[in-house]
Amino acid sequence: MSIATIDRAPLSPVSPALAPAAAPARRLQAVPAGTEARGFALYVGLDEFKALDSGTDLGHVVEQLKSLLAQLVPTAETYAAVALAPAGAGGRDVEVVRLALQDPAALAKHRQVSAEPETKVRTGVVIDISRKRVALDGETAALTYKEFELLQYLVLREGRTIDRAEIISSLWSVSDDEIPNERTIDVHVRRLRAKLGDYEDIVRTVRGIGYRFDRHADVAIRQATTPSPDFF
Secondary structure: OEEEEOOOOOOOOOOOOOOOOOOOOOOOOOOOOOOOOOOOOOOOOOOHHHHHHOOOOHHHHHHHHHHHHHHHOOOOOOOOEEEEOOOOOOOOHHHHHHHHOOOHHHHHHHHHHHHOOOOOOOOOEEEEOOOOEEEEOOEEOOOOHHHHHHHHHHHOOOOOOEEHHHHHHHHOOOOOOOOOOHHHHHHHHHHHHHHHHHHHHHEEEEOOOEEEEOOOOOEEEEOOOOOOHHHO
């Protein structure tokens, strides 16, 4: 892992709506005796795809944060570093960032984990549609029937963004005891992602539209030879 600096055009002012109201002064807690705070590091876990889903990019996010700081404290000095990692590297974005930027606490934790005996082999995700089963690193994921249906619906339409209204009309019927609205569909997706663990990003949010299944190199799909329903 490595870092890259950002050097862009002069910053544009942040919208007044983004600037927070003045807050009362707060003292940092647990500062060791004989030391003083000279700044801070803010680790942001955000990859380029998530930024694009939100209609922005990493460079613009950095510019806006630096511009906001310039409004809050005009004399503050800033330096932005973007953490780089190998394509497809696993783990939570913010933890990857902390390691790449040599955060002492993250490095200590990484060394501790590396020193421990390897107990789990990462074998990826197997989505077995014929058996209604999902395996994560060889272990069966405890998905409910409806959670598997939701994942299967996205998988069979790989690469297409599915809006919430279509998910509701396709997976729930008038005879069901409880039919979700578009907002509660987000809750169902969050629960599904939580059970997918380290592989939660195979279900990607497309901001303002819905959800899409993104196949990764470590995802295998087992099914009969029936093509995607979208071809009919």
